[in-house]
Amino acid sequence: MDGTALDRLGSASDVSAVAGGDGEPELTVQRLLFDGPSPLVSADMYSSVGKGNAERTRTGVRIAKRSVLHTNSYFGRFPASYWQRWTTVTEVVFRATVAGAGRIDLVATDYKGHERTMASTTVDSANASTQLAVPVATTQFLDGGALYVRFTTTSSELSVQDAEWTVAAPEKLRPTSVVICTFNRADDCANTVAAMADDPIALLGVDNVYVVDQGTDQVQTREKFQRVAAELGDKLVYITQPNLGGAGGFTRGLYEVQGKGGDPANVIFMDDDVLCEPEAIVRMNSFANMTVEPAIIGAQMLYLLHPDRVHVGAEVANLQKLEAGVHVKNAISDKSAFKRKRQQDVRVDAGYNGWWSCLIPSEIVGQVGYPLPLFFQWDDIEYGYRSRANGFATVTLPGAAVWHADFAWKDWDEWHRYFNLRNGMITAALHIELDGRALAKQLFTDLLRYLVSMQYGMAYTLIKAVEDFLAGPDHLLDGGMDAAGSIRRERAAYGETKRHNANDVPGVRPADMFITPAGPPPKKSMEFAVLAKRVLNQWRGTVNPGPVAISADDAHWWHVSLFSHAIVTDRSQEGVRVRKRNKAHASELLKRGVTALKRLRIETPTVAASYRAAVPKLTSRENWARLYGQ
Template sequence: MPTIKFANVLLEKNPRSLSYPSLYCKAEGSLLEDKENNTWIMYDRGVYDFSTYFNSLSVQKLQKYTRAKKFYLHLELQGAAVSVQQTKGGVFSAHPEPVGDPYKLKASDEWQTLDFELQIDSDAVIVGFEITTEGKVAIRNSYYSLDFEGDFRPVEFVLSTTTFKKESFIERNIGLVKEQILGSGDDIAKHFHMYVIDNGRTLDAEALSDDHVIVRPNQNVGGAGGFTRGMIEAMEQKPQATNILLMDDDVAVSPESIKRTYNLLRILKPQYADAMISGAMLNYEIGEDQWEDTGFMTEEGTFAPAKPPLRLTKYEDVVFNEVFKLPKAITKYNQRYAAWWYCCIPISVIKEEGLPLPVFVRCDDAEYGVRCQRELITMNGLCIWHMSFHVRYNAAVERYQTTRNTMIAQCTTGFAPHSDFMHELHNNIRLELKKFGYANAELCLDAFEDFLKGPRFISKPGVAEATFMRANKRKEQLVGFEELQRQAEDLHITGFDISQITRQLVDSDKPRTRLERLQDYATNNGQRLLKTEGEGYAVIPLLGWAYPAGVIRGKKYLIVIDWYNKKGAIRIKDAARYEEIVKRYERDLKYYRKNIDRLRAEYAAARPELTSVKYWKNYLDME
C-alpha cells in the first residue's frame, strides 16, 4: 500500500502559540525554538504531551472519509534519554489514555529516529503521544503518516483570498505561503496556486506576485465578487484546479492547516470526492476558543453555529469536537453551510451548481453551502483565527445586507426554505424601535425595499457596492467617548459620566413584572397607544440582537456603548419618527403581499444568468 506523510508535528512561534501553547503541546518544562538548527528544544526534564488540538491525529474521521488503513508516528530526537508513550482519546476521555508500552531511547548526541505503528481500536477517536524526557531533548522533522488503499487522487490546489485594504494581514499570509508551502519541498508545492483578489487595489501586485502567487486588482465587489473571481481564475488556469480553498483576508492561519487539507483531498474515498472541507473559526483574541466550524440557518431566519463553543486546550473538548453529532433540529431541514473564512470546494461542484450570487457581503457563503448540499468535512487542526463578531458589529451588514441578501437568496436559489426571513425582518424592526434605533430600523426597510425591486436591480454592476456604501452612511453613527460625553452634557442628561461606566453596567438588565411586559408589548416602550415622553437614560450595548428590556423601559434617552472600540451614540425617544417608520413598513408589507409571487418567479428565472460565468465575467469587467 502507498504511504502519505499526512500531518507534521506542529510547533510554531506566533502570538497564538505563545499565548496558548497547549493547542500544540502541554509541557512540564520549557519548549523553545532553535531557529539556527531548525529544531525545537524540550529544555527541562518532564512530560511533553502532544495529544493536543494540532498534534493529535483524528483517526476516527480519517477512517470514515479516507482510504487510510494503518497509521504511523515518525520522531527524530536528540539529547537526553526519553520515553515515548502513545495515547488515545475515546468518546468519554477527559485526559489522554496510554496505549501499549512506551518506547525508550537512550541518551545520544546523535539524532535518533523512532518509527512505530499506532495501535487503533474501535474506541479511538484521536491518537497522540507523550514524550517524557530525562533532560534537554531536541525534536525535528516529526510527523504522522498513513498507509492507504488505491492511488493518490490528482489534486491541483488553489487558495483564493479576497481583500479590501487589509494589507498587513494579506502580506503576512502571502509570506507564510511562500516560505512554508511553496518553499517546503512537499508535494503541495508542485500543485499550488494562490490568488489574492484585491478589491481595494492597494497592494503592490507586481512585487507580491510570482509564478504561484498572483495578485489580481479587482473592482470593489465585496467578498461575493472577490471569491467568485477566484473561482473563475481557478477554473481557467492551466492546469485547471481541482479544488479551491476560500479564505478570508483578515485571518491568521497556520500553513500546516492548508497542507493537511491538501493531503486529505489526495486520499478521500470516492463517495466523498465532492465534499467540502470546512475549517473552524477560532477566536483571534482568545486563541483557544472555537466559535464555529459549520453553521446552519434557523427556522427563525438567523445564522447559528452547529456546535456549542469549545475550548480547544481542554482535552475533552478536542475529543468532543470530533465526535459531535448534529442534532435533529439541524439535520431535518438540511440548511447547514461552511463559512468562507476557510472552505475548500471542488471545482466540479462549482461547475455543476454555478457561481455565487452578486450580493457583495453577507449570506453569500451560507447560500452557496445550502445550495450545494454536499458533505461538510471538519477535522481538528483545520482552522483559522478570526476576530469575533461582537467586536466588529456593523448595522450596515446586520440590518441592511443580511436582511436583503437572505430574501434574495431564498427567492433565487431556494435558500433555506424552512427559515422565515419575514419573521426576522419583523423582529429586527420591532427590536430596533423599542431601543429607539430608528436609523437602523430604516436600514431594515431600505433592504426590504431593495429586495422588492427584483433581480434587475441587484444584477446591475456597481449597485451592490453603492447600496452597501449608502447603508454605511445611513446607519447610526458612533462617536468617541469624549464627544459622547459632550453630547450628553449638551442634552442635559443628568448623571451620565462615561468615566464611571463599566462593562457590567453596559451588559446589565433588570427583571420586569408580567404587567410591565404586557405594557411594553402593547406600547412598544411607550411609542404607541399609551405614548410617554420617557425620563432619564439607560446605558445599553451596541449589539443589535441585545434586548435589555428592563433597563430601557420608560427612558427618554438610550446611550449605546461599543466598549471594545470605545465609541457610542445617544438615542432620543421620538414617537413621531416611530410612527413614520411603522407606516412605511405597512406600505412595504402591502406591496410585498401583492407582488411576492411575481418576485419569486422573477428571481428564480434570473438564477441561471446570475450564477453563470458569462454574467460574472461581465460583472467583474474581465472581458
C-alpha cells in the same frame, strides 16, 4: 524545518511526499508543530507540558529530564474520526526525528473522551538522531475521537524535530491554488500573504496564490507585499477588479482556476484580515486529496482578540428564521481550547463553512455552478447548502484553523446588516419553502424592537433589505456594487449610525453619562405585552429623558426603550452611539415597514420562484465573466 527535511519532502508536484518503510510514497497530512505563527498565540494551543520543562519552537521541542509533554491540544490532535469517515485512509504513520532518550506513546480518544494507548516505543539514541516511524490504525473512530502523542523522559533529555503524520499517497495529487480577496486592507493582506510565503513547506503543494484586490488602497503598494511577490515569483498572481465583495473576490479565484481546464483542482479561500496559520493549508489540502468523493473542506475560526477560543466546531443555518452560525449539537461553541473537556471528541457534521478559510474542489463548481453574486454575507451559506443538495458535503476539519476578528466585537447596527438580511431571505427562498407569513411576523417584531430602541437606521436597513428582496433577482445583476454604496449613504441620515469618541459626544457632558445597568429580561410569555407597552410609551414620550450611558451588553430593547436619550457603547468597544427619540422617524419607518412586510406575506412564493429560475444564469461562468469585464 531544515534544508534536509525540505529536500526530503520533494517539490510542488509531489507535495510533501516522503518514502515509507516499504519505499512507497507517503503524503504528509499534518505537521506536529509546537508553537504558533505569532507571539500572540500561546504554545499551549499546540502542545502542553504536563510535568517538568520543555523548550518549544515552531518545528521542534527539547524535553528536559523527568518531564512529560503531550499534544492533546487544539492543533496537536490528529482528527482520526474525520479521516475514517470521509477518506480512504485506514492507517496513519507518526514520523519524527528524535535524539536522546524517552518513551513515546500514541494515545487515542473516543467519542466519549476516554483514552487508550494505541502504540508505545522507547528511544535511546544518546546524541545521535533517529528517524522514528510508528503506524497506527484509524478504523475505530467513526463516531468520534482523535490521536495525540505523549513524550515522557526520565534520566535524559529528548529532542523531537520535524514531527508529522503521514498516509500512503494517492497516485496523483490535485493542483491547488489559494485565493485571497481584499478591499482596502492592504497591510492586513500583505501580512497574510507574507505568513504563507514564510512557511515554504505549507506552500509546497500550492501552484498559485491569487490576490484579488478590489480596493483603492492597493496591496501592491506595500513594501512587504513587494518583497513577498519577488520571493513567490510566478506562483503569485495579482488581479485588480471593481469591488464585488467577498463573493466576487473569492469567485474570481474559482473562475481563474476553472478557466485553466486540466485536472480537477483544489481552491482554498483565505480571508485578507486573518492571522494566518499556514498549516491550515497543509491540513485542508491533504484531506481533500484523500476524500472518497469531492467535498468542501473548511477550517475552523479562532478569535483574534482571544486566540484560545474556538468560534464553533461546526455550524448550520436556520433558514426560516434567517439565523446563521447555529452550532450543531455536540459541537464546541465559543469555548477555550485550553480545557481538555472542551476538545472536539464527538464527530459532527456541518451544513456549511465560513469563507474565512475554506477549500472548494473544482468538480463542485463544474456541477453546481459558481457562487451567487451576493456581494457578501450568506454567500458561503448558500453555496454550502446548494452543494449538499447536489450531493457534496461540507466537512469542518478540527485542527485546521485561522484567527479572525471576534464576531461578538462587531456591532450589529452596521450597513452589512442589509446584506445579512437580504441574502438570508434569498438563501431561504432557494433552499426551503419559505413561509412569508411567519417571516413577516418575525421581522415585524424586530422592526418594533429597533424603533423602541431608537435604532432608526437599523429599522431602515431591515425595511430596505425586505424591499430589495421583493424586487427580485435582477437586483443582483451588478454584483451588489450599487446596493453596497446606497445602503451606506442612506443609513447616514440617522444619527445613531455614527460612532463617537466616548469623551466627545455632541451635546452631552461626560459627567451626564452615568452607567445605567439593565434589569432582568421580561418573561417569555410577557415579551409582546412589554414590547407593546414600550411602543406606546415611546410614542407618547412618557419615558426617562436621559441622557444615560448603557453598556453594549445591556443594550437590550426592553432596557434602552425606557429612555429618550441613551449613549450606548459600540460592540467594538471603540466608541459610543447616540440614540435619541425621534417620533417623526418612528412614524415614517413604521408605515413603510408595515407596507413592505404586508408585501412579504403575500408575494414570497412568487418572488422565491423567480430567484430559483434565475440561479442558472446568475451562477454561470458567463455572468461572472460579464461582471469581471472579461
